[in-house]
Amino acid sequence: MIEVRIHGRGGQGAVVASKILAVSIFKEGKYVQSFPNFGVERRGAPVTAYTRIDDKAILLRCKIYNPDHVVILDPSLIEAINITEGLKEKGWVIINSDKEPSHFNSLIKKYRVATVDASGIALKNSLGSKANPIVNTAILGAFCKTTGLFRLTSLMEAVREEVPSAQERNVQAVEDAYHQVKY
Amino acid sequence: MKKILMGNHAVSYGALLSRVEVIAAYPITPQTQVVEELSEMCAQGKLKARYINVESEHSAMAACIAAEQAGARTFTATSAHGLTLMHELLHWAAGGRLPIVMANINRSMAPGWSIWTDQNDSLSQRDTGWLQIYCESNQEVLDSIIQAYKIAEQILLPVMVILDAFVLSHTFEPVDIPKQELVDQFLPELDYPYKLDVKNPCSFGSLLPPEYYLELRYKVQKAMEEAHDVIIKVDKEFQQVFGRSYGGLVEEYRTEDAELVLVASSTVASTSRMVVDQLRDEGVKVGMIKMRFFRPFPTKEVTNILKQAKKVAVIDRNISYGQGGIFCEEIRSVLYNIDRQEKPPVFGYIAGLGGRDITPTTIREILSHTLKEDKPKENIIWIGVKH
């Protein structure tokens, strides 16, 4: 079983990202489960969402405490909360950042770090505003490439189905991130 | 067709496929998406039902009672304080023998204010005459709504389909949405035999003097007893049509030759399966029974399975203050009349109240404790209390 934890802020679409991830992988015949951190969500406050992936039916029904990978929608969270809590060694930390992975030298010792300028890609594709770019689809493109857990085409298909508007621009953002991720 | 659905939407799809005709509901966290989706289905014309907006859950149930009395298949959904606000009318629905189906998202009762899961809201409605189904997956939720109508309409008692807040209600997972034609084949149109008829006006729920009251209560109990076989039959029939079944009232998991039997319900049963597998791999003879139905209480099944065990561990995500875990107490109660030498010690664990996570570690801790002790030292064994 592979467990993924997504960190974002209320309004950034972390929960939707966890569902798109689940749908993408479900399309490849695997079992999935995704859920938000059970709680009261508020705009701007740190938000966590989870996705489980397995080859057999998933019976486990509790939060994810030892994720295989984490996805960070907002780099400011790295300072605010312990984003690597329980993260397995050599797990991927995929960060929305225009910096090189080496910039995150405290993480790089224990984990594998990948960066992608999801905010820039989102703005280039007219997703959201400068103050609030919609990065939840782009970051999944980076996740897809880095982890190699599923195919880009499955992700693009899932984005088309699950995103309520601007599907093609979101798909483009996914593709851009897929090609631009640094790791 | 398989789709990634959240538990709440699995409820909505269950109601849609059951072709409910009247929905009266009031939104409450964590149930809201159930009724949002249903009102959307009504607005789009996908579901040809009358959606009644009401000002409280008490009114929601009142509207359901009236609609069902008029012969319509009705549905509502609620949670926690919404359910307890309905309390009076839950008696009315069951006493009036109205086959209403309701989804309840298990949420803890305040204060302190909580939106997270435990079973005290639904279990506090134990004596209202409603059947109660506790589900462990979104698939079971959807399927149980359909089964619930079939059961309710045969025995003329209402059914509550129950799922954990967030752990199911807000969790997305693959759900097979059955074809409408198959559901129609499985669940015929409702033909309620005691419906309102303007041509032959009768009064319903009117004064029932002591000469007759006892008899009608006797009949409610008889219907509950009759439900036992109906549930099993409906589940079997469901398997024939849809290829899925849930064991009727209880589901046994690796109980063959089990010396220790764990009793769990809802999503705790799901996680427990994993732990049972792990322990079996380690050579421990452990099994599990999932209490799918709490009402009617599966006395026969529970007795037959547990009398073969050396020890029983019950996980209750609920408590009856001044006594103990509610499932545990009922299990001890039904075991009381069996032969002394067959009676296993029953360990009662209370865990996970107010949404405290029940992880495989929690369950392992419970099982290890049970294996270690000869018999329970206390009526309640608390898990996770910070002392």
Add this chain to the structure above:
Amino acid sequence: MKEKDEDEIKVVVYHSEKEMPPVPMSVANTLYNKTGTWKYVQPIYQNRTPPCNAGCPAGEDIEGWLSLVGKGEFLEALQLLLSENPFPAICGRICYHPCEKACNRGKFDQPLSINSVERFLGDYGIKQGVPTSISAERKKERVAIIGSGPAGLTSAYHLANMGYYITLFEASDRLGGSLIKKYSRERLPAEVVEAETERIIKNGIEVRVGTKVGYDISLENLRREYQAILLATGDQKSTILKADKGKALLSGLEFLEDTGVKWGVKLEGGITIVGERHIAEKEIKSTPRIMTDPMGATHEKGVFACGDITFIPRAINHEVGSGKRAAMAIDSYLRGEDVEKKLELVKVGQGETVSMRSYITGVVKWVNKTVSFDDLNLDYFEEKPRFLAPEMFAKGAIIKDEITIQEAERCFHCGVCTQCDNCYIYCPDLAIHRRKDSKGYWINYDYCKGCLICVHECPRNAMSYEGVVK
């Protein structure tokens, strides 16, 4: 208690739970239970007077014609309006519309634009050429009406409709009196006055313009030729009467005869014809007035007066009302009946307003109790601004039928059953039934237990209740 239809009563005694239904329900049909025996009060359908109607001195059934306009039945609405007032196009322009002040909707959001809808209907009538109805029965009595202002014309119109032979004397060469003298052409175009006057005259009324009674024809002659005379000479400019008090106390006609002055001259010159002493003293200094009873009869047998020559407020709606009352008084006089006895029947509200329809048909549409704002159940009304505003006419807008209908639909129909079904829906004993002829409801008092929910839930106070004697 045993009721007479015992066959409906089914007394069931169960000996075993197996015989019993699982549902706690009555086994017998509940019709045996005559809940009606419980009541000490019972509801009744009773239309009450809408405040607009009570507030209209011309006595129009405003609620009635608004209701028809709301259904788009303009012709029927106009005919109902014309049964009381022959001047909708004129009143729709110059009436100060006290109806709108009385409208209960005014206390809710904005009053109905009654005056504007009336104008719409009046213009509709002129355009469509709606005929007025004349009584098929021609009567032998002849009535002389002196003066062709709005009051005289109204009387002529109603009396002609009743079948009387009418001669209308007008001193000037044009009909209309104050209608052509008092108002600017802009406010009241001559063609509107002509059209509505013409419609009255067409009802077989003989018109003698340029004929001054007293000059061209003597009053004695008139009294010989006509069984009744109606003075409707309007607001005459007067000089102060230099007569002693004793003389002033005489009735008008006596005074005229005693002084030997010709009738018409004196009216033109400013003679006052007086009734009670104190009024005489007061009025003698201002304008000449004829004292009449409330229905227009003077002290002189067979002589009536109406309009501005009598003591009424000087406005078109009061003049129409006055002309109407005089028509009733003359008709009753000619039949040898006492018009006072009919007053309770025809009165609308507690003021001077009377209904010609009630007078003619003998049928009253309402219990004469005006519905106040507090009598309404406002839960059933929604706020809606006016659709039709008077300014729209001033701007020369073409008023669409739909706008007028929408405006009329704002009417609360105070006191008048609109068959909204509230009583029918709310009755807990299903004792209220729709009538087969679609004219409202009937109450099965065998089952009505007198809870009065129907009365309370009636939005418009069209239901009442009465005590039950047991």
